[in-house]
Amino acid sequence: LRHLLYGYAGVNRNISLTYDFPLMLLLDGAGRDFFTAWNVIIYLLVAILFLVAAAYVYKLRHAEAAGEVIAFAGMRPVFKYGVAACTMLLAGMYFTSVSRGSLPVTIAGYLIGSLLGYFTAEVLLQKSLKVWSSYRGYLGYAAVVAVLFIGIVIDITGYVHRVPAPERVQKVYLGSDMYTWLHLEKMKSVPGQNEEYYEGGYFFKDDENIKNITLLHRCLLEKPRMKEGSSRYIIYTLDNGRYLSRQYYLDEERCAFALKPIYESLEYKKARFPVVMQAPTEIKWIEIGDHRTFKKPVCLTDSEEIKEFAARLKNDVLEATFEELMTEPGNRSVLEENAYMRIKDAHEKEIHYALRPAYRTVLAWLKEKGYYEQALLLPEEVDFVELSLLGPQVDPSSRRIKIEDPRLIEELLSINERLDYKDGMINAAFYGEKAGNPFFHRTISRKWSFSEALEQCLKQLD
Secondary structure, three states, X not given: OOOOOOOOOOOOHHHHHHHHOHHHHHHOOOHHHHOOHHHHHHHHHHHHHHHHHHHHHHHHOOHHHOOOOOOOHHHHHHHHHHHHHHHHHHHHHHHHHHOOOOHHHHHHXXXXXXXXXXXXXXXXXXXXXXXXXXXXXXXXXXXXXXXXXXXXXXXXXXXXXXXXXHXXXXXXXXXXXXXXXHHHHHHOOOOOOOOOOEOOEEEEOOHHHHHHHHHHHHHXXXXXXOOOOEEEEEEEEEOOOOEEEEEEEEOOOOOHHHHHHHHOOHHHHHHHOHHHOOOHHHEEEXXXXXXXXXXXXXXXXXXXHHHHHHHHHHHHHHHOOHHHHOOOHHHOOHHHHHEEEEEEEOOOOEEEEEOOOOOHHHHHHHHHHOHHHHHOOOHHHOOEEEEEEEOOOOOOOOOOEEEOOHHHHXXXXXXXXXXXXXOOEEEEEEEOOOOOOOOEEEEEEOOOOOOHHHHHHHHOOO
């Protein structure tokens, strides 16, 4: 369905098993949260009912049917077509995965699987290998499956273009992770647990945000099958208690008109950046570091410094615009991709934040205190940058360019655009005096906009 229906919200099979089956839930360690006394009683009652029903059916069985695979004639078609359907789906799933969603290969998998399942079931039922005369039953099965398949492809139910009216939506989840939604929804039924910040996605209940997410949904339907951007789930909780879930690739730039008011809303910022609602007294420590350097992170533990830093971060977050909060890799600066802040609260819960250029008062405070130079990479700490081509066809011994000009080094550290892996890729390796090996690598695109001086250097790689 993920390959046939645009927007179909696929669920990781392991996650689905964990949340749908009580035994898996118990083995996963979550049983203590969900196996209440009432749930245990229900499962025991159902088990007893099945045992009683099995004993009753056993008495109804004719003695002469003891050696048959299926003891009741009425169940023989269920067994036969059930086996055909299951093997068809299994083979189709396998063929789809190895062919990366190729429709002709998927259909071939369905055909092979259904043939194998149907005639294997016939062999078991008839206790003979001479089952080819039963082909008419298979043709009928194939016709029904073909009708269902065509109906899905042409979307006779209107699944693809179904967008709920904003007034019918109680709340809506927008995020990159189905597990987050499952976790938060399950937590509703656990005493003492409420919806909370959980990395991966956010719930929206504000009427304006719900309206804008339905606009975003319609924007994504304008160009079906487009796979630009990052995968996102949109899951509506409707006023009748039911859910409507979809999964798309979201290009923030293309859908900016709908995303901008969402990203700039207080509801979104409170969910994405808990520091907005966090009292400084609840913060245990704050760590500031940079993945590009061997420097040790700075850790703030003094209550006054934590108070000052948290106040500035909260203010910068509230002032940040949509353009400054975009999450796509091509829209993020090199600083925010590598520099980070970790905040641990009194309950030992850690939240990670990117250190963005938009956090002007935070950066000014770090520089004023000397923490910026202490924890983050400075351009002058790079002695030189070595550039080389990337790609499967590139000879490892091909030309390498050494950049020592401080202005070009700073440009290579700061320039950032959307990566298109169809373009020529260049590896930039940054070297410093304290390490014989490069301490930081980044990939740049040959088609980015460079200064004339840097462009001349890059031409030497061609």
